[in-house]
Amino acid sequence: MxxxxxxxxxxxxxxxxxxxxxxxxxxxxxxxxxxxxxxxxxxxxxxxxxxxxxxxxxxxxxxxxxxxxxxxxxxxxxxxxxxxxxxxHPRFAWRGAMLDVARHFLPKHDLLRYVDLLAVHRLNVLHLHLTDDQGWRFESKRHPRLHEVGGWRPDSRFGDRRSGGTAGRPHGGYYTQDDLREIVSYAAERHIAVVPEIDVPGHSQAAIAAYPELGVSGGPVWTDWGVNPNVLKADEPTLDFYRDVFDELLEVFPGEVVGLGGDEAEGGDGRFVRRMAQHLVERGRRPFGWDEVLDAGPLPASTVVASWRGEEPGLRALDRGHDVVMCPEQHVYLDYRQSDHPDEPIPVGTATTLEDVYRYEPAAADRVLGAQANLWTEHLDSPRRLDYAAFPRLSAFAEVVWSPPDRDEAEFLTRLAEHHLPRLDALGVEYRPLDGPRPWQALPGVPGFPR
Structure with a gap:
């Protein structure tokens, strides 16, 4: 086969x-x-x-x-x-890939190429993480300082934050609204839904740098990785500001599902999440949030929960009547290192091999919408690095969410090596070879933080 x-x-x-x-x-x-x-x-x-x-x-x-x-x-x-x-025919309705374009901006032509690669693998959801502490990538015509100020930073951490190393160069970029409409249309022609995400109330330092009155405290666009303790205020002026931002987002993204983040906000703020979720529902959309939103108090029934801290939160969400997308970090975080090989570039997280991804079986498979693989880009600062992290593990994930569950790992590996990797070669994908990184894919001396 x-x-x-x-x-x-x-x-x-x-x-x-x-x-x-x-x-x-x-x-x-x-x-x-x-x-x-x-x-x-x-x-x-x-x-x-x-x-x-x-x-x-x-x-x-x-x-x-x-x-x-x-x-x-x-x-x-x-x-x-x-x-x-x-x-x-596919096994799951939601066969997704999340791409973090906030930490490192991916130029439009490279993002369109990524859409093509999802289509080749019959994945049908592109979740775009558009904002974070390190960058704001959505053009706001109503609040232009969001992208003008929040869209760039003077430096970036290079390697694990504990090392203290920096890249020593500015980084930035944003998508115009016309760019994003083009991306949405291009994806739709390939039967891929684009789910935008503006993260609140945490991971918001880029917005706070642009409009300091939004934050509990001020400060510039963050140049570090990790969890920033500064979060958005939960007062009415800040809520009104973000209602305005989300309304502008909805003018560009016509899809039903819209992400509002809700993750890793130190101290949390359930009121902010609940009010934003209700606003999206009033606009005829479905909120999509990371599993911390379950701690925000009663959410609209239509809220979709992305279960990333394992699968137990997803099971709780199902019990509460929510639709669930499984994306547990220990199985489908493709920015995590691919092996214990000493040449793995910037090794972070747990070792998640090609075989590990292929063996993943979503919990409550008969009840969830589906699953998605996530690519966070703190350490993926170019399309070449993105290719290396994503492939061929994303190929394995595509089979998990499309194909029947009675999978044969040895047969898959043979099919991959003999038939599919040559397709990726023809497409120009700089994937990780099965036996380890090529010399130019390694980053000697750049420290990671393996677990």
Missing amino acids: ILLPRPVSWTADGTEIDFHGDFRVERVAGPVEGYRLSVTREHGVRVQASDAAGEFYARQALRQLSGPAAFRAVPPGPVRLPVCEVVD
Whole structure:
């Protein structure tokens, strides 16, 4: 079997046909996002799809069957296809990846490329962490100092914060509203929903630097990593300011789900989270928050909870009637180091190998919306570093959330090495090789903090 993620069923007779690019598509009843792809000597290629997303995923499968060269910017002409039948549909409705563009800004063209990589893996949610202590990446026309002041910092910690090292250069950037509308439309064409997140009441130092009256105390955009104790005030003027900010966000992002953070706010402030969540509901949206929001008091029933501190908070959220996305740090934080190899660059967190990600099985799988992998970018300061951290572990995660649960690790590793890594090569993805980092992927002497 050469498809990745692995389909529900696959049959092949070992023969091939020439394929010149033409095929028939028929809409049929079936599972959401599902498809049937048939390649026969008599009829060539036929696709039956239950909806537009199913047709899109059938085209992705056909691209995979066409060989790695089909993933190049200029694909080849006629190709040989195996005579086969593929029947497929996803296991989970939410198959997500979170990308932190606040700690290190990812230029628009690189973000669009990342959307393409999610589409290749049939992931359908891009969660954008747009604001944090270290940067504000959303253009606010109503409060322009947010991006003008909060969008850059004079320096950055380089390596683990305990080392005291710094990069010695400014960092910044933000997405204009037109940029973000373009990203949303581009993703929608690939059946990917973009979930924006503005983090409150903690992780807000970039906003406080722009408008000091918002914070419990003042200070500049943070140049360090970790948890900043400064949080937003929970007074009415600050709440009104953020209602205004979220209203502006909603003008750009039409999707139903909108993130409000709620995590790692020292001392917490449930009133702020509750009021912002209610505001989003009044605007016809669904709040999405990290699992600390469960401690904020009664939340709107439509709130989606991202369970990152293990899976127990997610189980509690389910018991309270909330939809849940599982994203436990010990399983799917892809910024964590990939092995105990001494050349792993800036080794932080627990060792989370490719095999560890593949073995992850979401708790309460029959009750949750799905799962997502998270990429925090404190130590991922370029697209090359992002590629190294994400792949091929994100490929393994894609199979976890798409494919049936009866997975075969050895078969997956063979399929990955023989068929899928050549596709990533054709796409120009600078992934981590299975046997360890290449010399230029290591960062000798830059300290991490492995656990």
